[in-house]
Amino acid sequence: MRVLVVHNRYSSAQPSGENRVVDQEAGLLRAAGHRVDVFERRSDDIAARSLLGKAAVPLLVPWNPAVRSRLAARLRAERPDVVHVHNVFPLLSPAVIAACADADVPVVATLHNYTQVCPPGTLHRDGKVCTECVGAKVSLPAVRHGCYRDSRLATVPLAVSLAVNRRRWWTGVERFFCISAAQRDVLVRSGMPPERLVVKHNFVPDPGARRVGAGEHLLFLGRLAETKGVGLLMAAWDRLAADGGAGVPLVLVGAGPLEREVTAWAAGRDDVRYLGLRDPQECWDTVARSVAVLAPSVAMETFGLVVAEAMAAEVPAVAAGHGAFVELVENGVTGLLHEPGDAAALAAAIRRIATERDRNREMGQAARRRYERNFSPAVGLERLEEGYRAAIAGRYGGGNSTPPAGDAHTGSRGDSRASRDGGM
Structure with a gap:
C-alpha cells in the first residue's frame, strides 16, 4: 500500500x-x-x-x-x-x-x-x-x-x-x-x-536483550510532570526510606516541569539517582537492568509505552490501577497495580515487587509472553x-x-x- x-x-x-x-x-x-x-x-x-x-x-x-x-x-x-x-x-x-x-x-x-x-x-x-x-x-x-x-x-x-x-x-x-x-x-x-x-x-520493537537476574534498580522513565505521578512517587519513596527502604535504589530518567524539584530531592541521597535525559539505547539498557518499572500516573493514561517496553525486556511494572494500565498490567501476573493517587499503596506495591524475587521473576516472564502476544x-x-x-x-x-x-x-x-x- x-x-x-x-x-x-x-x-x-x-x-x-x-x-x-x-x-x-x-x-x-x-x-x-x-x-x-x-x-x-x-x-x-x-x-x-x-x-x-x-x-x-x-x-x-x-x-x-x-x-x-x-x-x-x-x-x-x-x-x-x-x-x-x-x-x-x-x-x-x-x-x-x-x-x-x-x-x-x-x-x-x-x-x-x-x-x-x-x-x-x-x-x-x-x-x-x-x-x-x-x-x-x-x-x-x-x-x-x-x-x-x-x-x-x-x-x-x-x-x-x-x-x-x-x-x-x-x-x-x-x-x-x-x-x-x-x-x-x-x-x-x-x-x-x-x-x-x-x-x-x-x-514496541523487540529490544533484543532481556533482563538477566533480579535487576539492579527500580526505574521511573518518562516526563517529570505531576500528571505522571512524580510527586506521588517521591512521597511513596520517602515512606519506604523511613521504613527501611526497598533494598535497591530508585533511578529516574527524563525531563520536564518538575526537574528542579526532582534534582533537589535526589541530591545527596544514596537510594535515589536522577540521570536526566538519555538516548534510546541507554533507556533500553536501563529498563533491562530494572527490578521493575514504575508508572504511578495520576492521570488516566491512554496507553503506557514504558510498561510495554518493560514487558519486552521481561521486566514487570508497578502501575496506577486506572486508565489503560488495567489492561496492560494483569495484577499479580505481569506486574502490580496500586490505588491511583495513594502514596501508601504505591509504597506497598514497590516493596512487594522488590522483595518477592521469585514472584518478580515469574511476573517478568509472564510480561514477556504478554508482549509477544499483544505488543510485538x-x-x-x-x-x-x-x-x-x-x-x-x-x-x-x-x-x-x-x-x-x-x-x-x-x-x-x-x-x-x-x-x-x-x-x-
Missing part, C-alpha cells in the same frame, strides 16, 4: 513518545514493503517565526487554509491509498481532514490522547481526573479553568477547534485507532461513532494493515483493498465530497 503519514511533530525539547510511535510505525511499514511518505510540520519551527507569525499560530489551531490546499494538491499528485493522521496541533489543524475529502482519499487517525473530548487531551485537572468536557458540545469548563497551560486565552483555540470541527472528524475519518480499550470507552461515552473506533495498541512488531503490523484495508473498503465500498484503477482520487469525487463537508 501507499501510505501518507500526517503528523505535527512535538517539540524536541521534550522527548515525545508519540513522535517515537509515529517513526516506528513508518519504519515497520517500510520494512514490510509498503511505500510510506510523510506530510509534517514541526513545533520547533515556531521559534523561527517572526513576532507576527508567532502571534498568528493560535489562529491556525482551528483551521489552517494553507495546509488544506497544499495537502490536497500533494494527495492528487501522489495518489496514496490511505492517509494516516496523528497529531495536528498546532500547525496542521483539522484542515487535513478536509484536504483528504477534497482529494477523495480514505483516512485513518490514531488518537494518542483525549483531544477529541478534552482540549488539553489529559482528562486531568487540579491533581485529579476531570471529565467535565466529555460529551459537551462546547468545552466551556476547560476555558473557564484554563486547562491548557493554566491559561484561559491559550485554551480558547483548542476549545473552538473541538466545537467547529467535531462533525468533520467524526464523518471524515473512516477508522479511528484507539490505543487502549479504556480510551475507546471514554470516547464512545462522549458520543463518537463506535463503529469507527477500533482498539489498536501501540507496538508482528502484531502491530497486522493491525495497521487491517485498519488500512478496512478504511479503504469503507470509503470505496466492497472488500477490495484498493479502489478500482483510474477511479481512486478523481477531482470530481473530491469536489463533491468537499461540497458536502461545507468547507471552511
